[in-house]
Amino acid sequence: MKVMRQHTGATVGVSFIVLLLLASLFAPLPYDPKATEGGASLQAPSGAHWFGTDGAGADVFSRVIDAARIDLSLALAGTVLSLVLGVVLGLAASTKGKGSERLVRGLDAFQAFPLLILALALVTLSGNKLYMVVVAIALINIPRYMRLLRSEVLSLRESRFVEAAMAMGASPRRITFRHLLPNVWGVVLVQTSLTIANAIVVIAALSFLGVGVSAPTPSWGGMIRAGAGNMSSGEWWIASFPGLIVLLCVLAFNQLADAIGDTTARSHR
Amino acid sequence: MSDELVLDVRNLAVTIDTPDGVVNPVRGIDLQVHRGEIVGIMGESGCGKSTTVKGILRLLGPNSHVTADTINLVGKADLAHASKKVMESIRGRHIGFVAQNPFGSLNPIYSIERQFYEVQKAHKTGAKKAESREIALSMLKGVGIVAPERVLSGYAHQLSGGMAQRVVIALATTLGPELLFADEPTTGLDATVQAQILDLISGLVRTENRSMVLVTHDLGVIAQYCQRAVVMYQGEIVESGDVMQVMVNPQHEYTKKLIGSVPKAEGRLNVAR
């Protein structure tokens, strides 16, 4: 893709994500990620255990790779839900009329929500259902899509070329699908990349608090939780490797967002 | 107009580093300005006329380089080889600058009075706040502002376009620079206001025997207000000379074409009916 060629950061980032996904799906792991071995607990990284072992003696490397499957698929699911509902609601909030006005009012009030707390409460109340994690991600990210879409669409509606379309007799439907939407895809794509990054962090945060994906299924947040206490006693590797992976994933999607943003900005000139 | 040279620019060139490589928007410019004269630089968008004056003042961004054999501000300094410090002392004091869009030029969050005071402070004139205020009041009166006290305590956004440009001119000439660069000073203003502003600045130049370089795309402005005209095309000067000669009897093909493009009543194309 054109985006990639001009942006090394994005290329490296996307390659990393693809590699991680492929590894988690197909690669043979050195150890069973769920197997524990009492005698081998708290071993520092070595040739046998590249990322060391955790308190229960499980291989951190195998668990980190394995966790990508569930963490990334939850993040993607949450992003897709946010994207679809956010774009539809955002479009609805950028028309004229009473309904749209109410939506905007609600959106304004929504800014006052401590969304993380609410998301946590919902997932806990549902009894740690994974679909609720997806809902929680949507809850946090839909308002962002809506605000973005609304501001973009409102300014596009003021643009000369939309006025020109009205002057030539285009129907509202035609204006929406031919003139408005194609011109917001760029920013929506940027936002989507950022949303994936955010979703990965939210999922990690939830599992860090023991909510959402729960042990023994490996998840990055859960692994950080397991190693949190060890940080003040020196066994840094248990929490650090999953944390590092989260960091790299977020970095990758942020880079991708930058690259998409640069490309759309350039083609807009 | 006299033969006394105020500014002598030889072989000016500007290069700009862009992500797509180095561009050369202005090349080989020679420009002389005499005392009491208004020199018009004309040309179409992208011809480098604005870059030329900003280059002389070194107002272009950090990714640009200005080179010249000499930029002699006669009796003051050679700007081609002047330090940043020297440039700062020259700008505003010896060369004034008026740009297009006065609202962009004025600071939106400081009062007009404060902006006058900042100029005094920057050039260490020793003027106290009260003195600066007196000077500002007389400057504003000089540019035809009827209620200068009110303007002085107000902010840029409270002014009309014409008033704002008068304030900019008053600021630019407050330290009495002998040379004024005006970069499209009336573009975007209404025709009636444009005439007022141009009468004002040309009057300032004439009555005090200063000089001005007037950059514009409007041939009417050149014809009505300048003594000498310089025609730029694609970064170079293609023709220059007395305004009568350049505009009535142009030599270069481009100048001919440009002057031929002015809409004329007798050239009306759809007369037949």
Place this chain on the structure above:
Amino acid sequence: MSLVEVDSAVKTFASRVRGRDPVRALRGISLHIEEGETLAVIGESGSGKSTLGRAVLRLLDLDEGSVRFDGTDLGGLSPHAMRAMRADMQIVFQEPYESLNPRLTVGGIVSEPLEIHQPRLKTKEIRRQVLATLDRVGLPGDAARRLPGELSGGQQQRVGIARAIISRPRFMVLDEPTSSLDLSIRAQILALLAELQEDYKMAYLFVSHDMHTVESVSDRIAVMYLGEIVETAPTSQLFASPDHPYTQTLLSARLSADPRERHAYQSYAGDLSVTSPASA
């Protein structure tokens, strides 16, 4: 019956600045435009001339008054009927690039009026007409595949004109169509508009702030000031003997590009009584 008849049009906008008085853009405008004629509306910023251009096309609704096109009261039309009507009335904007959708190719932009107004037209026929129209406005055929951003300002304005004429309108509003263009291109575009008017027998409402341009294109001129038309006259008459003091001011502020016609220096400095509506 005139092609376009505007009767006592009134339009007021709420001010964008909180607490300021509403802007009375049109204060009872009446005018008529004959078939094939060019009526120029001249005025300075804030005079309401652009609002008038949009009101005539019913791109905005009037508070009072009416616009009749070919005898039909546009205010009484349903949105659907109004859209159908738009094949006959078009607009060319001041900003060539902003008026073109940056995501569509030139071909896609120019074909749109046909897709809207003649939905049964075959793709091949649309393509033929698009190419013919591009050729008519002086653009090469391969321009159809380009994006607007790849064209020069003058070419972009030609695309805008092609889009406007492809549905063969009888009337066009030209909203400062040349004021953002360079001088040499300006002349070409004006010449093109004049030729097209001749060929297709279109009527123009030419909105402008530039006396030179207006003088060269119009049959009649209406002078707008603060939402009102202060004077309407045939072009040569208006320039020869302007009636209204504001028209006289406008004419005296005109700067001739011929240095032999230098006007006497009249100092406006200190006299702010003659100003544009925007500074009032």
Place this chain on the structure above:
Amino acid sequence: MASSPTAVISIGSKAPIKKASGPLRLVLTRLGFLVSALFIVVTLSFFLVSVTPGDPAQLIAGPMATAEQITQIRADLGLDEPILTRYVDYLGGLVQGDLGNSYFSKRPIVDELVEKLPATLELVLLSVLFATVVGVAAGAVGAYFKGRLPDKVSRFVTGVFQAIPDFFLGLILIYVVFFLLGLAPAPSGRVGLVETGPGRVTGSYLIDSLLAGDFALFVSAAHHLMLPVLTLGLVYAAYFAKTARSTIGKALNSQQAQFARAMGLPERTVVRYAFAESRTTIVTYAGVIFASLLGGEAIVERVFAWNGIGTWSLQGITKLDLPVVQGMVLVAGAITLIVYTLLDIIVGLLDPRISHA
């Protein structure tokens, strides 16, 4: 971290302003919006929490409880009433300043809030301050040296800190600064395990310990604040730097800056102009970060065993203590709305284009 700040705030701006807009009228309109927005927040959170499947009574009773016991608990908590009745009850209490009692501690929510809120505010305020100073500095350096080495370094560091989850950064800091370097105390809360807080005056340990003249305690409190403030401050400074870089960069390249240079104003004055022009954006952004930290910093509180409303609400959530969750949402929402309203006013005062309309 989960709720990264969005730079746009629109609260209150859509409020319709009637014709005679005196300052009093303005304040009243804003207050009207504040109350109605708070009402929406309370209502939405009440129903969202209530319709989600999950039974607090079951959790309280524990796995061994009989059906009768659960029914009894449900009745005690009022959970057997129809949801609308509970909603009306809740609103009724709210009007009288009663947010109900915790299911577990049985204490009034208001009392617990008053006890825990100062700890959070102390942490959040210092973090925002840190983020603002460091972020604006990094952003300004980037803007001034745009495209050159300092800008590249600043952008790289900013990018990394923006991507790092705050709780993970907290853990790394604990490992490096506490375990390896021994420069910070153990993450045991606001003071050491064997120390007790100062007598309560303002609720801020820093201020209260000074008031009590206990300098050793002040040092300990400051020492304990160091890592959590650093954690939140660094992450949010990164967000801040990005905004500051583009805002200040725009101001430095504006026509206004060019004219200032053309007047011979020295470069440091031009930079001062740019800062002045960016100040409304900076203040707004600081406010937005402050608001998003309320609730957003809960996990970092947990990491450092910080006894504020974050930890309190997290505990409430795991125990399905609904009044606690409700109380948290309400308080965070109310403070957020008040901050946004204040921002509107402050920005108006700072910008003559608004205050001198």
